[in-house]
Amino acid sequence: MPDQLPDPRTDPPLRADESETLRAFLDYHRETFRMKCAGLDQQQLAQPLAPSTMTLGGMMKHLALVESNWFHEVFLGLPELEPWASVDWEADRDWEWRTAADDSPEELRGIFDEAVEASDRITDEALTGPDGLDALSVRESRREKGRFSLRWILVHMIEEYARHNGHADLIRESIDGRVGE
Template sequence: MTQTADRIDPPLHADEATTVRAFLAYQRDTFRWKTAGLTREQLATRLPSSEMTLGGMMKHLALVESSWFSEDLLGQPLIAPFDGVDWSADRDWEWHSAADDSPEELRALFDASAAASDRIIDEAIVSGDGLDTLSVVEARRPGLGRFSLRWILLHMIEEYARHNGHADLIRESIDGLTGE
């Protein structure tokens, strides 16, 4: 992979909120870069011993964005189509259903989910308690309390970084392209 023009390096000197958001944006753009220009078939490619695909990963990351920012932080429903899924019938629906979606549909869902998350983050930083804004949902382990927006943002950076590593391997197996 040689095209990196759409990614902007996070600033070396900025306030905490700007820095954390820039790192999340960088990770999102890295994932967009690793999935760019692929066909439906390529987005459905699996490596031996794994069911993971780039298309499934794209849909999964869209779900994770909505889950953390809409559902957990605000207590609102997931964005469509996730709000209408019978998760008890298939806990990994996003991974399994992605092969039925076109690259354009997957990219639009991913971008819409990231944009919705950015609007929520903007509102929390401007009108809420900034990075100290607390989620409506509490941690599953008793006694930990609610998540701060800071924790959610850092967790999202971790989520993207892990999946960008997976994306490297899958993309290289598809067309030999590698990237940083």
């Protein structure tokens, strides 16, 4: 039987208000992703599971981009931050996935952790306002008219992590046989 990954996660509370529950589930999924990437070197973070080209390092950089996009750009309406602002997205739609192999584990974790910390600060501040989870994004949806509630963004982020954690399970097991929730 393969080794189990150590589990540093905190289970979401069984009884809490909506805001605490959403944030706890998002944190749980973030920690699940961190657990899947723990202890891996640059080569391992760049290792795909055929036939996909997806890697854990690429996924880490992608999730950092998603955090920055939804909280900083969409919710606050601010311009892209670096390293995203300098990317020619028209020329390379998969830049974050492709370039992650060039980044050290420390660089990838730093980009990821910085994006998560910024998202948490933005969420903290929004939740102290009068609208709480009903606070609306500055930017509107491209698909339908209207702005996103903070609640919608948090649920979407939980979905994003849950989907990618499924990918991360398979990739991690293919790298070293280690499994875990």
